Amino acid sequence: MDIQKLLLTQNMFSRPGKKLESAKGIAIHWVANAGSSAAANRNYFESLKNQSPNDPAARYASAHFVIGIEGDIVQCLPLDEMAYHAGAKTYKPEAITAFGHYPNNCAIGVELCHPDASGKFTGDTFAAASALARGLCDKFALRPAENIWTHHQITGKNCPKRFVDHPDEFETFKACCD
Ligand SMILES: [Zn+2]
Numbered sequence: 001m002d003i004q005k006l007l008l009t010q011n012m013f014s015r016p017g018k019k020l021e022s023a024k025g026i027a028i029h030w031v032a033n034a035g036s037s038a039a040a041n042r043n044y045f046e047s048l049k050n051q052s053p054n055d056p057a058a059r060y061a062s063a064h065f066v067i068g069i070e071g072d073i074v075q076c077l078p079l080d081e082m083a084y085h086a087g088a089k090t091y092k093p094e095a096i097t098a099f100g101h102y103p104n105n106c107a108i109g110v111e112l113c114h115p116d117a118s119g120k121f122t123g124d125t126f127a128a129a130s131a132l133a134r135g136l137c138d139k140f141a142l143r144p145a146e147n148i149w150t151h152h153q154i155t156g157k158n159c160p161k162r163f164v165d166h167p168d169e170f171e172t173f174k175a176c177c178d
Contacts, residue, residue: 001132014049025107027150028173065132071128150170
């Protein structure tokens, strides 16, 4: 598996430099930007450093990995650092049970690119994401069926839309990680 490391610059909005406590699960996302590339999404996370710390509308966002529509994988953060991908005002009770009160502390974030607004993933993205998640499960002694989550299952956000619309495809995804 070919992973291109394009680590973000340390900054308060996308790479706070906090240690990931321990990886208790993997959160799957869609980039929600049809046709965008893995590198473009990584560069968006990087660009957040240019925001003013005093801006009340400043955005905090990042993920450990972004997977492109051709199955290319970009790593944005080291696996022992926290990313901002699953933060919310409230969390689902089962997510709090699994991750504690701040899931970003202990969740690996993986963003998947998609060609169009339906959010359907290409076969290459699906295959690369499942191979990556399988490797992460091995590394952190996680079980795909229980420890791979959609962002939706953590916070209720419609993310990734395709797996929210088609839960059977998410089940297939997890099975491919096993
Ligand atoms: Zn998400």
